[in-house]
Amino acid sequence: EPFPIFVEGQVVKGFGRGGKQLGIPTANLPSSIVDQNLDAVSIGVYYGWATVEGDDTVRPMVMSLGWNPYFKNEKKSAEVHIIHDYPCDFYGKLLKVAILSYVRPERDYQSLDDLVQDIKWDIKVAIESLKRPAYDQVKHVEFFSSSI
Numbered sequence: 001e002p003f004p005i006f007v008e009g010q011v012v013k014g015f016g017r018g019g020k021q022l023g024i025p026t027a028n029l030p031s032s033i034v035d036q037n038l039d040a041v042s043i044g045v046y047y048g049w050a051t052v053e054g055d056d057t058v059r060p061m062v063m064s065l066g067w068n069p070y071f072k073n074e075k076k077s078a079e080v081h082i083i084h085d086y087p088c089d090f091y092g093k094l095l096k097v098a099i100l101s102y103v104r105p106e107r108d109y110q111s112l113d114d115l116v117q118d119i120k121w122d123i124k125v126a127i128e129s130l131k132r133p134a135y136d137q138v139k140h141v142e143f144f145s146s147s148i
């Protein structure tokens with residue numbers, strides 16, 4: 001796919017299966033967006049930039065696109081973990097995402113702990129990779145500055 005991929009949508013309730021309790025909340029994009037805008041994008045984990053309505057900063061993110069084999073999801077979902085501690089939830093707010101690169105395929109796990117370990121690794125990869133100077137300019141594109 002040609003990166004960056006820009007996608008936006010209002011944050012919807014996910015499956016409520018513990019992202020937050022694990023310290024890794026994931027903001028879910030609407031399924032209509034997943035079906036329409038991310039249909040041709042391969043399943044897997046990605047990193048990039050994201051911002052959410054009410055927060056004027058573009059921040060690093062990791063996104064999982066897929067069926068989450070561990071949770072046996074029936075519907076393909078796009079879940080974005082913004083690498084920042086927010087004081088409260090932002091359901092219903094507009095989430096804007098620039099997907100910059102693929103990290104790895106989706107995997108199945110024997111335990112929740114294995115899943116969490118892998119996501120923590122993805123977060124490290126994202127933080128390091130986003131230091132590339134070329135990625136910086138994507139933070140400043142109009143997509144992020146308009147209407148938030």
Ligand code: ADP
Pocket residue numbers: 011012013014015016017018019020021024025026027028080081082083084085086088089090091
């Ligand atoms: P759900 O199953 O509803 O997606 P989660 O446990 O994954 O529940 O929590 C996701 C919600 O947490 C998001 O929709 C958002 O409102 C909130 N949230 C708070 N901080 C973050 C963050 N850093 N990244 C993503 N979502 C966050």
Ligand code: MG
Pocket residue numbers: 014015016019025026027028079
């Ligand atoms: Mg979630």
